Amino acid sequence: MEKRNPRDYAQEWNLLMPLARIDLIQGKSSDYKKAIGEVIYEAMLAILKVPTNDRFQVITEHPAEGFLFDPTYLDIQRSSDCIFIQLTLNEGRTVEQKQRFYKAVADGLYQRLSLRREDVFISLVEVTKENWSFGNGEAQYVTAPQ
Secondary structure, eight states: OOOOOHHHHHHHHHOOOOEEEEESSSSHHHHHHHHHHEEEEEEEIIIOOOOTTTTOEEEEEEEEEGGGOOTGGOOOOOTOOOOOEEEESOOOHHHHHHHHHHHHHHHHHHHHHHOOOOGGGEEEEEEOOGOOOOOOBTTTTOOOOO
16 A cells, blocks of 8 residues: 555645643543543544544643632533643634534533533644644645745
C-alpha cells in the first residue's frame, strides 16, 4: 500500500485533528478515565466528523487543592467530580455541531459513568491548520512552498 502524504488528508478532512486535554481530581480508576476518553472520542467521530484513529488525548489528575472551579457559576451546581475537557481543533465547525458535541459528551458520560451533566465543563479552542506539527518539525497540513 502506498504511503500517503499528510497534506492529502488535510484536503480530504478539512476539519482534522482535535487534541483533547481532560483534567479531573485525582483518585478515579483507570477504567473511569479510559471511559471518559472513549466517550469524547465517540462524540468526536459522530458529531465533529474526525477520521477514525484521529485520537490524541491527555488525561491529567490533580490534587483537589490544585483543581479549582466555582461550584455555582451560572447557577450550575458542580461537585468534586467536575471534569474539564479542552479540545483544540481546526476551526470550521458550526455552532450546531458544537452544541451537539457538548450534549453528546455530557449525556455519554452520564450514561457510562453516572457523571452528572453539571460536572462536565467543555472548552473548544479553534486554530488554523498551520498550528499543528505531527512530528519531524514540519507543519504537515500546510501546503509546501513552491
